[in-house]
Amino acid sequence: MTAILAKPAVPASVAPHDDDMVICVRGLRNQFGEQVVHEHLDLDVRRGEILGVVGGSGTGKSVLLRSIIGLQTPSAGEVTVFGEQMLGREETEARNVRRRWGVLFQNGALFSTLTVAENVQVPLREYYRRLDATLLDEIAGYKIAMSGLGPEAGPKYPSELSGGMRKRAALARALSLDPELLFLDEPTAGLDPIGAAAFDSLIKSLKDILGLTVFLITHDLDTLYAICDRVAVIADRKVVAVGTIPELLALDQPWIQEYFNGPRGRTAAKGAETLHEEAEERASRAAPPAVQADARG
Amino acid sequence: MSGADFTNDNGVLRFRGVLTLARLGDVADRVAAIDGRPTAIDLSGLERIDTVGAWIVHRLVRDNDIPVEGADANTARLLEQVAAADQPVKVRPDKTPSFVRVLKQIGDAVCTAGHTLIGLTGFFGATLIAAWGVIRHPRRFRYNAVARQFEVVGVEALAIVGLMSFLIGVVIAQQGAIQLRQFGAEVFAINLIGRITFRELGVLMTAIMVAGRSGSAFAAQIGSMRLAEEVDAMRTIGVSPMEALVLPRVLATVLLMPLLGFYASLLALLGGGLFTWISLDIPPITFITRIREVVPLTDVLTGLIKAPVFGLIIAMAGCFQGMQVEGSAEAVGLRTTSAVVQSIFLVIIINAVFAVFFASIGWV
Structure with a gap:
């Protein structure tokens, strides 16, 4: 697997139909008035991977996310999710794709008039009306526990939660339909390092167990090193490179070099190395994997 | 599968x-x-x-x-x-019996009302203190902010207040004429228009309109500033929110309410005059002469004295509720609603008090 430096101005080709591609973006163009945010942007997300999306502030990471999940209609281009064309779809058809993904918005976007448990149940009630109340409550209960919230969080309202708890509650809601694909918009922004690390390992373990594909927008270098299988770099209005971090480091692209080799990037790399060594040490001592503890953390 | x-x-x-x-x-x-x-x-x-x-x-x-x-x-x-993940997670809030819940709601409502009254009084005091501070240090007075509020509260309200008053004048003249025609006293519709607009309706309707337009805006603006921690930022920089946010709004509303009220009364007269001219064939000159005969100066004064008090109530309620916003964006909506409801409610109560007061000092 080698990193691909995107060729400039690739013509919008037809999205390949491939079961291993969960998301396929071709020739995407987004424009707000005079300002062009994306042009000829191509991106593939493979099944079962965690793809990190990085880029400077204002390079349109969130706009890309919104284009994929259908909140923003691009000026041109094609977006395919699970092999289904997403642009210009009927609402009823789009629902079938929508129930296979979960989205974690940057600020949680929990419904403020509903409790955490009710928030988690909203997608379930919307798509599976026949589920009985006991099962609904039980599902909400274990999703809340799985996302690492304490047992007293269920009946609370979002305004009563701290920032980190709100993120976890929002993750519980994003996971409520057991999605195959998870969109995370800066999941660790605003969390303390302990909370952020716990969130990282939570996502990693959920991905391993549930076989999730994760589309992750982040500024957090630690998150990139810790959990991302591949990283896509957005610059100059398109995805300039996709690959593992060592592959990206081998590229001669000024922004990438500055990003990963800046003081913060080097610290994060060192931290990731130490973590790796610790993990290997633990494995060599034949201790059982710490997946469960992490997930509850 | x-x-x-x-x-x-x-x-x-x-x-x-x-x-x-x-x-x-x-x-x-x-x-x-x-x-x-x-x-x-x-x-x-x-x-x-x-x-x-x-x-x-x-x-x-x-x-x-x-x-x-x-x-x-x-x-x-x-x-x-x-x-x-199978932990005893609470999903629903604890249920309380409905009887207890009703009692709790009543109790909560009484407590809220009491707290609001005390809070509003305290807020009035804080505003006076801020005003005193500005009087002692006139350089801290924010001319720009006040001028801006003059524009928002007064100038931008002219069109809607004017239109509303004009139409109310027409309706009073028309309804008055219909009733008085039964006694052959249509011409007394002019008395009705003149006295009721200057004394009551001009100011009262303006107050309701200003409460809806500006009182709500005060609550929403200050409320969203509270949510975005702008008010806290002001405090830490050393800018007093009372001086920077509350005082200009209160001052603008207090000063502009008499002007708006008087303007509203004039436009109501215009509407009534136009109706009597077209419908009752009373020429404008007769209308004006008759207004000067039947409307005592005390009626105009009554309106002008009430107006700043109403303005004070509206601005106080709006700014107070805005300052009370906490938690989520939902609170901004709730507080804005309370600001409008409270200010209109208080304006109507104070209006009744004024009516009794002016009657007892002989301004009838």
């Missing part, structure tokens, strides 16, 4: 197919309705399972303490994960 299904094989529950949320079908109900205690669970026929399926299996295992057979590595891990 086939939907989820299971068979009860002498107590051994054999699941097969895709045991996921989307393909669950009636499995959950049927599992709940099994007769007798199952002895084992066989998952070897499963094609796929998700957490909801795992939860249903886990529930059976937990309740009956039975072994699971034929689970592959991933399914086993998923079951472990779900079991780990």
Whole structure:
């Protein structure tokens, strides 16, 4: 697997139909008035991977996310999710794709008039009306526990939660339909390092167990090193490179070099190395994997 | 892929197919309705399972303490994960009896009303202190902010207040004329218009309009500033929010309400005059002469004295409610509503007090 430096101005080709591609973006163009945010942007997300999306502030990471999940209609281009064309779809058809993904918005976007448990149940009630109340409550209960919230969080309202708890509650809601694909918009922004690390390992373990594909927008270098299988770099209005971090480091692209080799990037790399060594040490001592503890953390 | 299904094989529950949320079908109900205690669970026929399926299996295992057979590595891990998440999580708030709940609501409402009254009085005091501070240090007075509020509260309200008053003048003249015609005293409609607009309606309707336009805006603006921690930022920089936010708004509303009220009365007269001219054939000159005869100066003064008080109430309620915003954006909406309701309510009460007062000092 080698990193691909995107060729400039690739013509919008037809999205390949491939079961291993969960998301396929071709020739995407987004424009707000005079300002062009994306042009000829191509991106593939493979099944079962965690793809990190990085880029400077204002390079349109969130706009890309919104284009994929259908909140923003691009000026041109094609977006395919699970092999289904997403642009210009009927609402009823789009629902079938929508129930296979979960989205974690940057600020949680929990419904403020509903409790955490009710928030988690909203997608379930919307798509599976026949589920009985006991099962609904039980599902909400274990999703809340799985996302690492304490047992007293269920009946609370979002305004009563701290920032980190709100993120976890929002993750519980994003996971409520057991999605195959998870969109995370800066999941660790605003969390303390302990909370952020716990969130990282939570996502990693959920991905391993549930076989999730994760589309992750982040500024957090630690998150990139810790959990991302591949990283896509957005610059100059398109995805300039996709690959593992060592592959990206081998590229001669000024922004990438500055990003990963800046003081913060080097610290994060060192931290990731130490973590790796610790993990290997633990494995060599034949201790059982710490997946469960992490997930509850 | 086939939907989820299971068979009860002498107590051994054999699941097969895709045991996921989307393909669950009636499995959950049927599992709940099994007769007798199952002895084992066989998952070897499963094609796929998700957490909801795992939860249903886990529930059976937990309740009956039975072994699971034929689970592959991933399914086993998923079951472990779900079991780990099976903690006593509270999903619903504790239920209270409805009688207690009603009592609690009444109690809460009384407490809120009391707190609001005390808070509003305290806020009035704080505004006076801020005003005194500005009087002692006139350089701290914010001319620009006040001028801006003059524009927002006064100039931008001219069109809507004017139109409203004009139409109310027309309606009063028309309804008055219809009733007075029965006595052949249509001309007295002019008395009605003149006295009621200057004394009551001009100022009162303006107050209601300003409460709806500006009182709500004050609450919403200051409320969203509170949410975005702008008010806290002001405090830490050393800018007093009372001086920077509240005082200009209060001052602008207090000073502009008499002007707006007088302007509203004039436009109501215009509407009434136009109606009597067109409909009752009373020429404008007669209308004006008659107004000067029947409307005493005290009527105009009554309106002008009431107006700044109304303005003060509206600005106080708006700014106070804005400053009370906490938590979520929902609070901004609730506080804005309370600001409008409270200011209109208080304006009408104070108006009644004024009516009694002016009557007793002989301004009738």
